[in-house]
Amino acid sequence: MNFELILFIFVVVTGVAWVAEKLFFARQRRKAADAAVAEFDRQQKRIDERYADEHADETRQKLRDDKLRQPWWLEYTAGLFVVVFVVFFVRSFVVEPYKIPSGSMIPTLQVGDFILVNKFEYGLRMPLTNQRLTQGAPLTRGDVVVFRYPFDTSQDYIKRVIGLPGDTVVYASKTLTINGKPVPQTSLPDYYDDEQVGGGMMKQFRETLDGQRANLIMNDPRAPLDARQVGQIFDYPYRQNCTYNELGFICKVPPGHYFMMGDNRDNSEDSRYWGFVPDSNIIGRAFFIWMHVGQFGRIGSFQ
DSSP states (O other): OOHHHHHHHHHHHHHHHHHHIIIIIHHHHHHHHHHHHHHHHHHHHHSOGGGSOTTHHHHHHHHHHHHHSOOHHHHTTGGGHHHHHHHHHHHHHTEEEEEOOSSTTTTTSOTTOEEEEESSTTOOBOTTTOOBOSOOOOOOTTOEEEEEOTTOTTSEEEEEEEEOTTOEEEEETTEEEETTEEOOEEEEEEEEETTSTTOEEEEEEEEEETTTEEEEEEEOTTSOSOGGGTSOOOOOTTGGGEEEETTEEEEEOOTTEEEEEOSBTTSOOSHHHHOOEEGGGEEEEEEEEEEOTTOGGGOEEOO
C-alpha cells in the first residue's frame, strides 16, 4: 500500500474524530465538568465551615480538568488531525520528499540523495488519482521530473525530460539529436562510477538542451550502441513511433506524452525501453537536494 493512500486514510479517520470531538464529545465533557463542579459547590455549602475543603479552588479546578480531559483514543485521532492534515496538504500540493534509490541519474543525482519535488509548478493534481486541477506551467526540456512508471503506477521514477509532445528524438552513436538539431556536448574529465559492479570509468559530458539548460551526463564506452542489446524493449503504447537500429533509435513523441532519459545514459531504464510518459503520470519537478548522509556538501539545488 503506498504512503499517499495511508496518509489519506489517516486524514479521513482523524478528521472524522476531530469533527465528532468538536460537535459532540467536547460538549458532553463540558456538561459533565459543569455538573461535577456544581455538585462540588453544593456539597461545600452543606458541610460545616470547619470541615470545608481549604483548597476548594484547586480541587474545583482539578475536578473540571479531569472531566474535560480527552480520552486516549481521541488524543491519538482528533488530537493529531491538524498535524496530519498539514502534512498531507503540503505533501500533496506544495513539496514532497524523495530518496534516490538507483544510479540512473548519476552524475547529477547520487544514490542516497534526499530530494525535494515541486508539486505545484506543473499544475495542482488531485491526491491518489493524480487528476489535474489547475493548468500550471508546461514541462520544458531538461527538467528533472518525478513521475509514475507507466507499467506500474505504484512506482515513482525520476528522469530528465528529453522530448516534448511532437518532438523527434534521435539517439545514435551515443549522441542526442532533437528535431534535427544535435544537442551540444562538452567533454569533461572521466567519471569513476562506483555504483557499477567492480567500478568503472565513464565518459562525462556537459550537455546543453535548447541552448541554455546545461547538465551533466555520462556514458559507458564499453556499452553497445543498440538499445536492443542492452535491455528488454517493451511493447509500449505508440511503439510504432520508434525505430531501433544498430546505432540507436529514432522516436516521435506522441501528443500528451514525454520522452524521458537518465543522465547515466548506459545505465538507465527509461523511455528507450518502456516508452513514453503520459502527462497524467507526472508528479512534479525535482529541484533541491536537502540531505545526503555523510556528504553534506551535496545539499543544494541542481540542474
